Amino acid sequence: MPELPECEAARRRIDAGALHRTIEGFDLGEVSHVELPSEDERARFVGTQFSRTHRHGKYIFVGSKDGPWLHIHLGMAGSVRVLEEGAELPDFIRFTVKFEGGNRLHFRDPRKFGLVRLVEDVDEFIADKGLGPDALEIGDNAFSETIGKTKGAIKSALLSQKKLAGVGNLWADEALYRTGIDPEAKANKLEAGKVSELHRAVRDILRAVVDTDATYSKLPDDWLIHHREDGDACTRCDGKITKKTVGGRTSYYCPDHQSGT
DNA sequence: TTTACTGTTAGGAC
DNA sequence: TGTCCTAACAGTAA
CATH class of the missing domain: 3.20.190.10 (MutM-like, N-terminal)
Incomplete structure (x- = not known):
């Protein structure tokens, strides 16, 4: 995985x-x-x-x-x-x-x-x-410059290894879930503060998963990783986890608390 | 039997 | 020229 x-x-x-x-x-x-x-x-x-x-x-x-x-x-x-x-x-x-x-x-x-x-x-x-900076190494300015200025969907930007190396489908979804951003939101339309928040979420999530040696069962129950199923209850609000395709990738998110489109 | 899949990339559209 | 998007890759498991 x-x-x-x-x-x-x-x-x-x-x-x-x-x-x-x-x-x-x-x-x-x-x-x-x-x-x-x-x-x-x-x-x-x-x-x-x-x-x-x-x-x-x-x-x-x-x-x-x-x-x-x-x-x-x-x-x-x-x-x-x-x-x-x-x-x-x-x-x-x-x-x-x-x-x-x-x-x-x-x-x-x-x-x-x-x-x-x-x-x-x-x-x-x-x-x-042409790999971008490693996702654990990249600074906030560089993250905002490369990810925050992309015209397409924020999730596609996170997945682009040329912009940022290391983030894949699962942890991109996790970071967007945590920060309340719709995976389809246009990256360059997000507020600067939101982009920084996303950067911190990506970094914190990757670090936490590394700390468990990538053993998913050790991750907190309220993480999206344990609820990647259409119709599951959202752990952050009263919404329901929903599946949609973004940039050709299956994406799980909560339409109630993830916005930006 | 059918369908979906955690990554990468060539090729086409704009 | 650059940026973005889709489809395809091969094989397994649900």
Whole structure:
């Protein structure tokens, strides 16, 4: 379930279990339609160790010292886990890094929208992609400049990785729910104060989810994440949660307390 | 059997 | 040129 907090949780798992171990080799699962490093690229990692990780938005990087990085993108349904050699494997493992001593770093991706690739330079990669600032790092001025001046729907602006990297469908809905903004509201029609409030909500929500290691059951009951169903009672007013499509994405919101269109 | 899906991006409209 | 929007991607699960 990968947006920024899920990716951060994945990065931390990699930090905890996949660094400073010598890479022995790789295993590939059923990988039709999955982009993975080529045999030559994989060979460059064998015998080396990962020593650092980095995350920008939803993009995860695992780096060897002075060498290339392994970039992992989780797509719509991907995840990573570190397991002992011989542990029972979940289905849909597409790619495995084998370390001396037994640990395995697995990339699982049922839906095959994710990818793993070799990246020489992280900063260059981010620049080439045109990714905006990370959603946890961006300052209030930059947020207001990029998000607040967009002509289209505020939710579409939040989802644009070129404006702001890391926010996806679920946490965009959550932030708009908390701040009482209709997902279809025109971003450039919102009051400046409202845009700042939205920035704080995005930041606070992402931080809180990161703090739970992206375990949704640990999040407060009154968050929208637990009520994403047409007709559910709103937890902030007497309204009912309603489903509509904004920018091609399914959106849940409460028409009674979310306004701005 | 049908439908929806948490991300990204090419291509088209304006 | 830029900005915005839609559809499509592949496979699973409800």
